Amino acid sequence: MNVTAHPTDSPHKRLFLLNRARPTAGTVARIEELEADWIGPLLARLTERTEPLAARAEWLTCLDELLTHERAGSPAGSYLAEKATREEFTHVVREFALDGLTEAQNFFPAIPRLPLRAQMAVMRVLIDEFGCGNQRQAHSQLYLDLLAELGLPQDLESFLDTTGEGTYQFLNVFYWLTQRAEDIAYFLGALAYLEASIPDAFRVQARACERLGIANGRYYTEHLHIDTFHMREMQLAIKECEAAGGIDPTRLWIGAQLLSELIGGAFEAAVNRAREAV
Ligand SMILES: [Fe+2]
Ligand SMILES: [Fe+2]
Incomplete structure (x- = not known):
């Protein structure tokens, strides 16, 4: 992508473009400035409201409770699954295109920050995200197939001006989690949550594809x-980190809550925007 951040762009679009630019000292300084205004207060609020956890088992209980709570679904999810028109669904697909087209790319900087055995577990996840090296199976390719069926563009640049700030936050948080968060536990907690929540969450989009007769719902x-x-694999990675020198369960849980808030907010905003636009 050869687009540079412009001062008139929204802060999160700017941050996204900077995150994908060559990481010169100047670029990184601007990223850190934008993140300080955003992630700093977000993290402080979550840290303040989170009771410290004593052990990994407590983190598993907290995660389980969050997933159970979210499994009940949301009005936005029910709408998208059962009522949205093809046009509304297309808007939601457009909204998450930057995510689908860059899927898992921003996880790689986490690898050198992990002990070897944990690296292997995260690498197994990454290998799947990239279709085990087979382009037809790569998650970004599955998203391209979906975009094509819905008559949407195939290049990142086309989505830069239609993506909402909430979605940009969800994208940008991973660049922070893997590269600048002081403890990699935040990333592990966030990704462990995301991978565990998707098998329930994507039922919504899978159902919408089935109902609307969209053939390329395989992404979901x-x-x-x-x-x-x-x-x-993510729980194994966490266990391996613990065995190799310890893991902070409170930070795992804060990472999970951070991602839950951002993806939940982005999804709801995307469905609302789709309904307003159509
Ligand atoms: Fe994926
Ligand atoms: Fe995954």
């Missing part, structure tokens, strides 16, 4: 299947 159905393995 593939995740219903593969993320049941990815959630286990």
Whole structure:
């Protein structure tokens, strides 16, 4: 992508473009400034409201409670699954195109920050995200197939001006989690949550595709299947970190809550915007 951030762009669009630019000292300084105004207060609020956890088992209980709570679904999810028109669904697909087209790319900087055995578990997740090296199976390719069927563009640049700030936050948080968060536990907690939540969350989009007769819904159905393995790999990665020198369970839990808030907010905003636009 050869687009540079412009001062008139929204802060999160600017941050996204900077995150994908060559990381010169100047670029990184601007990223850190934008993140300080955003992630700093977000993290402080979550840290303040989170009771410290004593052990990994407590983190698992907290995560389980959050997933159970979210499994009940949301009005936005029910609408998208059962009522949205093809045009409204297309808007939501457009909204998450930057995510689908750059899927898992921003996880790589986490690898050198992990002990070797944890690296292997996260690498197994990454290998799947990239279709085990087979382009036809790569998650970004599955998203391209969906975009094509819905008559949407195939290049990142076309989505830069239609993506909402909430979605940009969800994208940008991973660049922070993997590269600048002081403890990699935040990333592990966030990704463990995401992989564990998708097998329930994507039922909504899979159902919408089925109902609307969209043939290229495989992006969603593939995740219903593969993320049941990815959630286990992420728990294994966390266990390996613990064995190799310890892991902060409170920070795992803060990472999960951070991502839950951002993805939940982005999804609801996307459905609302789709309904307003159509
Ligand atoms: Fe994926
Ligand atoms: Fe996954």
